[in-house]
Amino acid sequence: MTDPTRLAVWGDPIGHSRSPALHSTAYALLGLDWQYERRRVDEAAFPEALHGLDSTWRGLSLTMPLKEVAHATADEHDRHAALTGAVNTLLLGSTRRGFNTDVGGIVDAFTHAGVSTVGRARILGAGATAASALVALHELGADRIDVRARRPEAAERLRGIADALGVVLTVDAFTAPASDVDATIATLPSGTVLDDDVVTPIAAVGGTLFEAAYAPWPSALAARWPAQQVISGFEMLLYQAVRQIRIFRDGSQERPLPYEGVIVAAMRSRAMED
Known part of the structure; x- marks a missing residue:
């Protein structure tokens, strides 16, 4: 009897992760005897933990704070990983291939919500997710x-990405006057509460809000946004996971899974049960 193929999500903290439920549901429907678990790993422990994996390991999903160290570890990078300097997916083997599926997950979240084109946009926050948000907005047309x-x-570190993409980037404090945009992506840490004098003027001209945080929901920002469409960060979590599953199965995040619509529906239902 051969050993099962193993995968996991690593990060710190990790106990809240819904990735095991999402991935395990998909592999069962795909008829794959693959085990997917979670493990608490911080930056200091990452190199030794990675070195300790044997040949039964097919890949890793990486969450904070491991995306940059995973980028440094990968032998190859897809375009999104190379642009953002962040890897959230490692396909293991003789060559470690690094991918960023957060960019595609954000694009998919918008398009499945009926927003296929964005002209002008705003990003709230300048952390690691902001780089993926910048690339995603460019791919939506911003x-x-x-x-x-x-x-x-x-936020100045984002200028290099913007220059590479041909995007005009402005950087301001939260309290600076705000112009109209088609979409706003909030990349602030979960639980962040902004003052009314910050939220009110930004929300009034902010278009569709994509809130990267999804627990608790609605976030403080989403609850105060006007009647325009609000997209939960769960949608990015779901669709970036779909792209990871494509990578682990076929080595490409662009090749759809068999019966993908059925699989996505089952993943969504399973995650909502937790």
């Missing part, structure tokens, strides 16, 4: 993006 951050200097 050519002018305004970044708002508590410390505007922290």
Whole structure:
């Protein structure tokens, strides 16, 4: 009897992760005897933990704070990983292939919500997710993006990505005057509460809100957004997981799974049970 194929999601913290439920549901429907677990791993422990994996391991999903160290570990990078400097998926083997499925997950979240084109956009926050948000907005058509951050200097690292994409990037404090945009992506940590004098003017001209946080839901920001469409970060979690499953199965995040619509529906239903 051969050993089962193994996969896992690593990060710190990790106990809240819904990835095991999402992935396990998909592998069962695909008829794959693959085991997917979660493991708490921080940056310091990552190299030794990775070195300790044997040949039964097919891949890893990486969450915070491991996306940058995973990027440094990968032998090859897909375009999104190369642009953002972040890897959230490692396909293991003789060559470690690094992918970023967060970008595609954000694009899929927008398009499945009926938003296929974005002209001007705004990003709230300048952390790791902001880089993926920037690339995703570009792929949705945005050519002018305004970044708002508590410390505007922290967002300067995004300029290199914007320049590579041909995007006009402005960086301001949260309290700067806001112009109309088609979409806003909030990449702030879960639980962040912004003051009314920050939220009110931004929300009034913010278009569709994509809130990367999804627990608890609605977030403080989503609850105060006007009647325009609000997209939960769960949608990114779901669709980036679908792309990871494509990678682990076929080595490409662009090749759809068999009966993918049925699988996505089952993954969504399973996650909602937790």
